[in-house]
Amino acid sequence: MHLHIIKKRSSPYFLFPFTLLLILLLALPGVSAKEQPKLKPEAWQINGIVAALNDGYDAVKKLAFGKFNEYDLKNFKSVVQKPEDIAQKVLNILKDKTVEPYVLSGAASALGNLGEAAKPYVKDIADILKDKTVDSRVRSGAASALGNLGEAAKPYVKDIADILKDKTVDSRVRSGAASALGNLGEAAKPYVKDILDFLKDKTVDSGVRYSAASALGNLGEAAKPYIKDIADILKDKTVDSTVRRGAAVALGNLGKAAKPYIKDILDFLKDKSVNDRDRSGAAVALGNLGEAAKPYIKDIFDFLKDKSVDSTVRSNAAEALVNLGEAGKPYVKDILDFLKDKSVEPYVRSRAASALRNLGEAAKPYVKNIADILKDKTVDSNVRRGAALALENLGEAAKPYVKDILDFLKDKSVEPYVRSDAASALGNLGEAAKLYVKDIADIFKDKTVDLYVRRGAAVALGNLGEAAKPYIKDIFDFFKDKSVDLIVRFNAAEALGKIEQLNLNNIVVILDSIYYAGQLEFARWRFLTYFLSGGTDEVKTLLTWLGFPKTKTIPVSLSHDRGDKTLKIFAQVWEPSRDLERLQQDLAKQIAVVARKVHWQPQDIVILETHYNNLKNAGYNEADSLQSVIVNLKTWQWLFNARTIILIHATFWLALIFAYPKFPQVQAIFFWNPWVRRILGVGYVGLILTWVPFFREKLFEPFKPSLLADAGLDNFNPEAYFPNSKVKVPGVEEPVPITQVLPSIKGQVILEGDSGLGKSMFLRYLVKTSGRLVVYLPAHKCDKGVIEAIQAKLHGQAQDADFLKNLIYSGALDICIDGLNEVTADTRAKICQFAESYFRGNIIMTTQPLEWTPPSTAKIYKLLPLEEPQIQQFLISRQPRLPKNAKVQGTNYEQATASFLTKALSNQQSPQELTAIEKVLSNPMDLTVVALMLSQGEYPDLFHLQQHQYQLMAAEYLQEWNQEFPLKKFSDAVYQMRLNDEQALPVDEFYQVLQSLEDDKYKMVVSRQWKDEKGEAKREWYFRHDKIMDFFLVQNFLGESGEAKNRLLDHMDDPRFRGVYFLLATLLPLDAAKELKEKLVQYAADTKDHTVSDTFVQLLRPRS
Template sequence: MLTTPRYSSKPSPFILYALAFIFSFLLCLPWVSAKETPKLKPQDWQINGIVAALDDSYDEVKGYAFDKLAAYELKDLKTVVKKPEDIAQKIANILKDEKVDFKVRRSAAYVLSNFKQAAARYMPDILNFLKDKKVDLDVRRNAAYALRDFGQAAARYIPDILKFLKDEKVDLDVRRNAAEGLSEFGQAAPQYIPDIANILKDEKVDSNVRYSAAYALSKFGQAAARYIPDILKLLKNEKVDSGVSYSGAVALSKFGQAAAQYIPDILKFLKDEKADSYVRGNVAGALSEFGQAATRYIPDIANILKDEKVDSYVRRRAAGALSEFGQAAARYIPDIANILKDEKVDSNVRSSAAYTLSDFGQTAARYIPDIFKFLKDEKVDSAVRSMATVILRNVGQTAAQYIPDIANILKDEKVDSYVRLRAVEVLSDFKQAAARYIPDILNFLKDEKVASDVRRSAAYALSNFKQAAARYIPNILNFLKDEKVASDVRLSAAVALTNIRKLELKEVVIILNNSYQPGNSEYLNWRFLTYFLGGGTEEVKTLLKWLGSPQVTPDKLSHDEGVKTLNVFLQTWNNSQGLERLRNDLAKQISEVAANKNVFWKWQDIGLLQSHYSNLKKVNPTDANAVQSVINHLKY
C-alpha cells in the first residue's frame, strides 16, 4: 500500500505550497466535488474580437482565441451573433488543416464541442482524429474529451468509442477521456452499460481507464446500480493506486441513494489508521457527495475533524466534507470555529476550518473577526493565512463593512505579499463597493519588492471588478505604458481589461505598443489582445495587417483600400504620442502604403497624404520623403 509521509506541526513552505497545488488540482478534476465557476456569457464585441483573431496568419494567435472562446458559455450564442454555424465552420476548417500547429488543432476540437448542435455535422471529423494514429496524440486526447460535450449528437458513435476503450494500442489518456464521454450520452447509451462494466471488472485494463468506466457507470444511476459491488472492489483493492481508489469512492457517491447501503464500507476507510491517509482524507470528501443519504454519518466526520490524533490531511478533508452538507452540519460550526482559533492546531487544519466556515455563508458570518485575527497573525504560515481569506469571499455582503480593513491589509507593506494578494482578490469580489481601491491595487502591482507571480495574479484579479472598474481604465492604460513594470505583470493587467469593456482605437494602440518591447516572448498574446479588446473592428483588423509583426503585409492594394488604410494610420498616429516603438513601425508602414505601386492616388487624396507628410517630417525624414514623392506625382 502507498503511504503518505506525516508532517510536523511546522511544515516547510515548500510542502505547504505543494499541498495547496494538489488541492487546487483536485478541485479542477471532473470527479471532485467543487463549486464550478460558471462560464461567462460573452458580449458581441468579445466574440467579434475572437473571430477576427481566428483569421490571423499566426497559429499562436488562433490558439489564444480558442483559449478565450473556451471560457465562455456558448449555448446561447445566437443571442450574440447571427450565425454561430459560421463560427463553427471556421473552427472546423482549422481543426482539419494539417498545416496548423497541433496544439491549436487540439484546442479547436475542444471548443468545437461547446457549440453542440451548431457543430454536430463535424462529428465525423473529430472521430477521424480518434482513429488516425498519424495525428498527434494530444490532438486525439482532446478530440476524445470533446465527444462528451456533444451529448446526443454523438450517440451514434458509441460503438466506435467502446472499441477505443478495449484497444490497448490506443493511448491511455485517449481511452480514459472516451470512457468518461460515454456517461454524457443520456438515454442513448444504457444498452452499452454491460460493455462499460466489463471494462471496469477487467483487471488487465489500466486502473485509470477502469476508474473512468466506474465514473461513467455512476452517471447512469439506477440503471447501472447492480455494478456497485464491482466499484467497491476497486475501492478496496490495495494494489490499486490511492488516487484511483478515491476516484472509486467518488464514483460510488454519484449513484446517490442507489449506493447508500455501501456508506458504512466507505466509512471504514476513515477509521482505518492503517489505510493510506491520502485515500482516507479524500474518501471523507467523497462522502458529502451522497447528500441526504449520508447525513446520519455527519457526527462520524465531525469526530474525525476534532480528533487531534488523526492525520492532518484527513482532518482537513473531513472539514471540507462537513461544509458540503450545508445546514445539516451547521451545528458543528462552533467546533470548526474553535479549531480555527486554536493556535495549537496544525496550521493546515486551521486553514481548512476557515475554508469550511466560508461554505456556510451567512451562518458563519459572526466569525469574520476571528478570520481577521488569523490573517494578521504572523506566526501562522503565510500560505495558510492567504487561504483563510476564502471565508470573506463567500459570506457575501455581510463582509462589506470590513472592506476598509481588507484594503488596509493590501496597503500594509509589512504583511506577507501572498496575504496581500488574497486581499486584492477579496476586494475585487465586492466590485463597485471596493472599486475605489483599484489605484491601491495598481500601486501594489508596481512594487518590485513583491514577487512577479504574486503581482501577475493581483493584476488578473482586476478583471473581477468588471464594469465597476471601467472608470479606472485610464489608470490601467497608464500602467500598461510603464515599461519599468515587468512585462508579464502588464500582460495580466491587459488580460483583466477583457472583462471590463471594449477599448476604442485610441486606447487599443497602447495594447499593440506592448508587442514591440524587445525580448517580449508574449508579443503574439499582445497581438491577440489587440484584436480582442478592439472588438475585431475593421479599423483594428486593418491595423494588424500592417503593424505588430504580421508574417506578411498586403502587396496588392486598390485605391479604396489604400485610402482606408491611411485613414486608420492617421487616427493611430494622432493617438500614439509617447508610444515610440509603435510610431517607428507606423512611420515605415505609412510610407510603404503611400508608395505602393498598385495604388493610383488621386488629387482628392492630397489632404490625407499631406497630413501624413507633416507628421513624418518631424520624426523620420526618409519616410516623409517617400510620401512627398507621391504627392509630387499626383495628377489632376
C-alpha cells in the same frame, strides 16, 4: 498565479506545502465539489475570440479556443447573430492538418461547447474521432466534444463505444471516449459495462482508468448496477491508488446508491499507505455524498482533527465537511475553532476557511465569526486570507464586513500575495464593494504599494465593471509601466477587458506589449489584442502588419481600397503610439511597406502626406519612402486635375451644344460670339466645333430649315428624279450616269447644262438625300458674297464671319449654288473667288453654258441631253407623278408615249425639224410637259410647247372662272417680280390664276407652306421652272409697242432675261428676229459676252 507569487515572496518553509496544495487543486478533475460557474459572454468578447482564430500563429488560436471554453455558450444565439458561422470556422480549423495537434484539440473542445451551433457538424467531429491518422490529442478532444453535445451526439454513441473497446487505439483517445460516454447519460447505458471493463484493465494507464471511473460516476442511474464493481476496485489494494481514487470519486457522485460503500471510502481516506493526493480525492468524494454520508460526519471531523494525518488530506476533509451542506452544519463551529488552532499549519486552516464559502446559507449565522478571524491580527495572514475568500461568496451577509476586508488589504504587514487575494475577493463582492471603489483605486495608484497588491486591486477593479470605469486610465498607466512584471501586467490587461471593450487608442498599449514579450508570452499578448478590442476590423488590420505577424499572412500586394483603409487605420494609431517606442518604430516601417505596395490615386495624397509629416517630425527615415510615393503621385495628380478640369469644361460645353438648338441665347452668347468662344473655349472648343462632324452638325442644326429654304424640298420627292441622266466627266471618254459620278457633294464641281436638263432638280435630289449639312443658295443671293449669303440664312446669330469661314473651309458645310448663268459677271466673280479661296470646301455650282472663267479649283461636269433610249424611259418614269384623274393611265399611257415618239421622231420631217424635235424631247423639263399633255390625251406641239400648255390651261381657266386668263396683267406682274429679284408670285391679286397654274394637269407653279414666327400658316407660289417664267416674261417683249421694243434692247446684258431672248428667236417675226440677232451679235462683239448671241443664232437658223 499564486505559485509564481510564492516563488518571489515566500519563505522556503511555506513554499512546499502550499505548492502541493495548489497542485492538488489545479490538477485533479472532479476534486472540487463546487465548480465556479462559467461566465456569460458579451458579443464583443466572442468577436474578439473569433478574430484571433484567423491569426497566423497556432498558439494564438489555442488561446482563443481556451477562452471559448471559459464561457457559458448554451444561449450562444442570444449573443451573436450567426453562431453557425463561428462553428463552421472552428470546424474548418479542426480539419486543417497543417495546424498543430495541440491547437486542434482545443478546437474540438471548443466546438463541443458551442451547443446548438455545432450540432450540424456532429458527423464531422465523429469522423475525426474515428480517423486513426489523426493525432490522439485531437481525437481525444473530438471525443470530449461529442460528449458535451448531448442529444445531437447520440447517433454516434456506438462509434464512441467501439473506440473505447478497441485496445489498439491510444489510451488517451479511449479515455476521451469514456468521458464522452459518461456525459451522454441514458444513451450510453448499453456501454456501461464496457467502461467498467476499461476501468478494470490493468494494462491501461492509471490516469486514463481514472477518467473511466469519473465517467461511470457521471452516468448516474445507468451505472448503479455496477456500484459493487466500482467499490471492489476501491477496496482492492493491488489496484493503483489513482484508479482507486477515481472509484471513490465515482461512488461519491452516485449518491445514495453508494451508501453501503461509504465506510470503504472512509477506510481509503484513513489508509496512510495511500498517497495524500488520492486520499484527498476520497475526502472530496465523501463531501459529494451529502445525506448519505451523514452517519460518518463525526469520523470525517475526527479525521480533520487528527494531527497525525497529513495536513493536505486534513484540509480536504475540512472541505468535505463543508460540501455536505446541511449535514455538515452542526460542525461549522468546530471548523471555526479549527481555524483558530494555531497548532495547525496556516495553509491548512486557510483552505478550511476558504471552504466555508461553499456552505452558502448554512454559513450565514457564522459570518461574524469568520469576520472576526479576518480582523484578528494575531491569526496567520494566510488564514485571514481564507476568511476573506469565504466572505467573498457570502454576498449580502458579508456586506457589513467589506471595510474589514479593505483594511486587511491595506495592512502592509500582511504578505503582498495575501493582500492581492483579498483585493480580488473585494472585486467579487459586487454591489457591496462598489462603495469602496475609490479606496481600491487609490491602492492601485499608490506606487509605494507592492506590485502584486496593485495587481490584485486592478483585478478587483475589473470585476467591479461599470463602477471602475473612472479608473481605466490609471490601470492603463500601470499597465504601460514596463518595469512592472510581465505577468502582473497581463492580469491588469485582463482586468481592463472586464470593464469595457477597449477602443483603438487604448488597444495600442496592449499591442505594444508584444514587442517586450518573450517566446511564451508573445502569443498571449497577440490574443489579448484581438480579444480586448472585440476583434474589430481596425485591430485585425493592425495585427496583419504589426506585432511580428507570421510572414505567410502578410499580403504580398494590396488593392487600392485595402491599402487606403490600412493607412487610415495607421494614421489613427500614430498619435496614441507616440510614447510606445517599439510599436511606433514598427508602425513607421509598415507605413512605408504599405505605401510601396499600392497603386495610389491622386485623391490619396492627403493620407500619404499625413504619414509623411508624422514620420518626418518623428525623425524616421521611412519618410523618404513616403516622399518618393507622393512626388510620383503628385505628377499624376496634376494630370488627374488637368483631366478633371478638361472633363468638366468639356461637359459644360457639351451641355451647351445640346442646349444650343433650342436656345437662341446660347447660340448668340457662347457659340457665335468670337470672344466668348475663344476665351471660355480655351482654344480647343472652336477647333472641335470646326473639325468634328457631329458637333458641326449640331452647330448648324437650328438653321437647317433656313439653309435649305430656297431648295423647296417640301414638295420634292426624290423618287421623281430621273437618275439615268448622264454627264461628261473631264478625262473620261464615255458619258457616266450623274448619280454614279456625283453620289454626294465632294470637292468642287461645276455642273453645266442647258436650261431644262435637270441641273436644279439634281441639286435638290442631292440635298434631299445627303446625310450631311448642306446650304442651298440661288446664285443671285450671292451678289454680296457667298459668306454673306450664308450668314443671311443664320438668322443673325452667326456674327463671327471668321468662324463661319473656318467651318466652310473644314468641310463642315456642303454648299450648292444654283444658276450662275442668271447673275451678273460681278456676282459670278465673287462666287469664283469664294470657291478658289475655300478650295477644301465641298461646293457644287450649276450653270447654263456661258462665256466665263470658272474657278481653277473646280471640275466641270457637262450635263447631257437625254439620249433616244432614255426619252421613253423618262416618259414612263413620270407615270407615278401624273394627275390621279388623268385621262390616259397605265398601259394606255405607255402605248400613247410609244405612239407619240414613233410619230414625232419619224423620218418624214426635214432634218432641221427633226433636230429641233430631238432637242425638245431630250430636255427633261420639256419632256415633263409632254408627259402631262399625253396623260390628258393631248398631242403636244413640240415647236410651241410652252404656248400649247398655256393654251390648254387658259381654256380650262375660262371654263372654270368664266373669264379670260389675264395674260397681259399677269405677265406684267411677273416682269416686275423679276426686276425686283422676287421669287414668290403675288398671291393676293392672282389667287385664281395661281390655282389654275398649280393644277396637277399643268404644274406650272408649285406652292410651299410653313408657319411664321407667330405660328400662323403661310403659303407661297413659285414657278416650277425658269422656262415657264420665261414664257410669261416674253409676253412683255412681244408686240409693236415702243415699250416692248425698248425692252429688247434694255435687257441684253441682264442674265435674268437670257431665257426670254432664246424664246424671242422663235416667237418674233422673222425679220424682227433677224434684226434682234444683229444687235445681239454687235453687243457680243463689243462686250465679248457671247452667252446669248451664239445660242440665239443657233435657234434662229432653222427659221431662215
